[in-house]
Amino acid sequence: MAEYNLWHEFKKGLWQEIPPFRIALGMCPALAVTNSATNGIAMGLATFFVLLCANISVSAIRKIVPSQVRIATYVVIIALYVTVADMFLAAMFPPISKALGPYVPLIVVNCIILGRAEGFAQKHPIVPSIMDALGIGIGFTLSLALMGSIRELLGFGSILDIKLLGNWFEPWIIMILPAGAFFVFGFLVAIVNYLSSKKPAETHGH
Amino acid sequence: MDVILIFISASIVNNIVLSYFLGICPFVGVSNKTESALNMGLATTFVMTLTAAITWPVWTYVLVKFNIPFLQYVAFIIVIAALVQFVEMFIRKSSPHLYRALGIYLPLITTNCAVLGLALFMVLRDYNYIESIFFGFGTGVGFTIAILMMSGIREELEYADVPPVFQGISITLIIAGMMALAFMGFAGLIR
Numbered sequence: 001m002a003e004y005n006l007w008h009e010f011k012k013g014l015w016q017e018i019p020p021f022r023i024a025l026g027m028c029p030a031l032a033v034t035n036s037a038t039n040g041i042a043m044g045l046a047t048f049f050v051l052l053c054a055n056i057s058v059s060a061i062r063k064i065v066p067s068q069v070r071i072a073t074y075v076v077i078i079a080l081y082v083t084v085a086d087m088f089l090a091a092m093f094p095p096i097s098k099a100l101g102p103y104v105p106l107i108v109v110n111c112i113i114l115g116r117a118e119g120f121a122q123k124h125p126i127v128p129s130i131m132d133a134l135g136i137g138i139g140f141t142l143s144l145a146l147m148g149s150i151r152e153l154l155g156f157g158s159i160l161d162i163k164l165l166g167n168w169f170e171p172w173i174i175m176i177l178p179a180g181a182f183f184v185f186g187f188l189v190a191i192v193n194y195l196s197s198k199k200p201a202e203t204h205g206h
Numbered sequence: 207m208d209v210i211l212i213f214i215s216a217s218i219v220n221n222i223v224l225s226y227f228l229g230i231c232p233f234v235g236v237s238n239k240t241e242s243a244l245n246m247g248l249a250t251t252f253v254m255t256l257t258a259a260i261t262w263p264v265w266t267y268v269l270v271k272f273n274i275p276f277l278q279y280v281a282f283i284i285v286i287a288a289l290v291q292f293v294e295m296f297i298r299k300s301s302p303h304l305y306r307a308l309g310i311y312l313p314l315i316t317t318n319c320a321v322l323g324l325a326l327f328m329v330l331r332d333y334n335y336i337e338s339i340f341f342g343f344g345t346g347v348g349f350t351i352a353i354l355m356m357s358g359i360r361e362e363l364e365y366a367d368v369p370p371v372f373q374g375i376s377i378t379l380i381i382a383g384m385m386a387l388a389f390m391g392f393a394g395l396i397r
Contacts, residue, residue, distance in 0.1 A: 027234070028319050032227040072287060079280040087276065102326040105279045109319040111231060178225045179390065182383030189376040197371065 006131045013135025019112050020143060020185075021192040026112035030144055031181040033103050037160045040148025042096045044141030046085045046104060051113050051140075052133040053081045058121040059129035065122075074117045075108070082107045112140065150184055151175045209340040212333070216344030219395050222320050223352040224386040229320030233353055234378050236311065243357035244350070246311045251346025253290060253315050254324055258342025261285055261325040262335055282325045290316045320349055355385065 017023050020030045029047065034040040057077050065073050086104045089097040097104065107113065116136060121129040149159050155176035157165035174180045222228050229250075236246045261282055269275050294312045298305045315321060324345050328338050359381055368377050 025231075027230045028227050031230060072284075075283055075287065076280060079283050083276060083279055086279075102323060102330060105326055106228070106319050106323055108279055108283055109317050109322050111317060114317065174387075177386075177390070178227065179383045179386040181227065182379045182386055186372075186376045186379035186383060189374075189379065190371045193371040193376065 006128060009128050009131040010135040013132070013137070013139040014142075015139075017136070018139040018143060018192075019136060020140070021189055022196075023112075023115075025115050026110045026140065027185070028106065029103055029110060030147060031178075031185055033100055034144055034147040034151055034181060034184075035155070035176045036152045037145055037148040038096065039099050040144035040146075041141065042089070042093070043100060043103065044137075044144040046089065046100075047107055047110060047112065048133075048137030048141055049085050050078060050081045050107050050110075051116060051137045052130065053084075054078050054113050054117055055121040055129040055133035056126060057081075058117040059124060059126045062122045070122065071114075071118070074114060074122075078113050078117070079108045112136065147181075147184055147188065150188075151180055155180065209337055212337055213340045213344040213347075214395065216341050217348035217351065218389070219392045221348045221352055221389055222323065222345050223349055224382065224389050226323065228323040229318050229349055232311075232314060232318055233349075233356065233382070234375060236314075237353050237356040237378070238360050240354065240357045240361060242311070243353045245307050246314075247346075247350030247353050249311050250315055250318060250320070250349050251343065253286075253293060253312075254321055254346035254349070255339060255343045256289055256293065257286055257321055257325055258328060258338045260289060262328065262333075262338045265325075265329055278329070282322060286321055286325070287316050320345065352385070356382065 013019075015022075020026045026047070029043050033043045054074070054077055058074055061073075082105060085107070086097075089100070089104060116132060120132045124132070153159055153164065154172045155174075157163060157169045157171055172180070175184070216222070220226065223230065223233050232246055232250070237243050264281060264285055265278070269278055269281060290312060294305075297312070324342055328341055331341075333341055356378070360378065363377065363381075372380070
């Protein structure tokens with residue numbers, strides 16, 4: 001059995017492969033629910049939960065599933081965990097569940113989760129798969145929290161419903177509308193590109 | 207009259223890509239050539255109309271009737287995956303020419319979140335059967351309009367001098383933002 005560098009599997013999700021900026025997966029929720037920091041974090045955590053459970057399950061059954069039906073199997077596994085997450089949110093945090101609306105069930109088709117199942121968990125044992133899910137999940141949650149904070153700050157002058165900017169600030173309504181999501185995301189991708197182009201190129205191995 | 211309003215609302219005013227952010231992956235991934243964008247749009251429209259036509263009876267006559275709505279997501283995703291597979295087999299048999307044109311795009315539609323999103327919105331808004339089919343068709347047309355416009359802009363963009371850090375996804379998203387702004391102008395069309 002090959003030695004796994006667990007720290008590396010964890011760490012790569014935080015910058016080197018941080019979704020959705022470095023690997024362009026899971027863009028739909030990143031754009032749709034980041035109109036406030038709270039929604040972004042809730043969505044990130046829900047995705048994190050599903051990703052972790054799906055990675056563990058897929059990794060655990062990776063030797064039993066015939067490769068012809070693997071995608072269908074993974075999708076059904078993911079849909080089950082999404083149902084769990086959705087019912088949990090609806091029962092414990094009704095306002096957040098209402099704000100996220102149909103975007104919680106849409107985690108089923110979030111390409112990050114299927115991408116990690118197909119690209120990582122089905123080829124690796126459980127422990128590295130857990131580390132992979134932790135890294136990517138935390139990276140994704142941080143990205144959504146960042147986007148949510150930027151849009152909430154510019155659109156309402158607050159972060160997490162705490163007023164940060166005074167009355168002099170004229171809110172940019174555009175930032176909480178759909179167009180603002182595209183602009184913020186586009187500029188964040190450009191910033192990440194700029195920062196990583198200054199770093200030595202050796203980190204970009206795939 | 208209502209069905210026409212639903213069609214216009216789904217295709218233009220509440221465009222699934224530009225105001226609900228669904229189907230962003232193919233919107234960014236397959237929009238660099240007009241021809242492939244058009245094929246992707248047509249294939250998606252076809253699958254979306256069928257999805258609406260099939261998930262509605264599944265929801266009403268199976269899930270609601272037997273009181274198992276918590277199986278909604280699992281049932282819908284299986285219906286969509288099976289449908290895409292079936293459509294692929296059917297087109298391959300009946301029209302090899304169309305199959306060559308759509309071939310590689312068909313399997314991608316299963317993971318297009320706009321298709322599942324459409325089924326979920328349909329249930330959420332309580333449409334009847336006829337309305338659902340028009341909603342599905344309108345959503346597909348809206349997706350085709352958005353991806354076709356984006357591909358036209360990106361073909362022109364090849365000759366533009368975009369700063370290196372903005373190239374690729376970044377500039378595509380910023381253009382999409384401008385398109386979303388332009389589409390907001392239609393908002394007055396339907397209350």
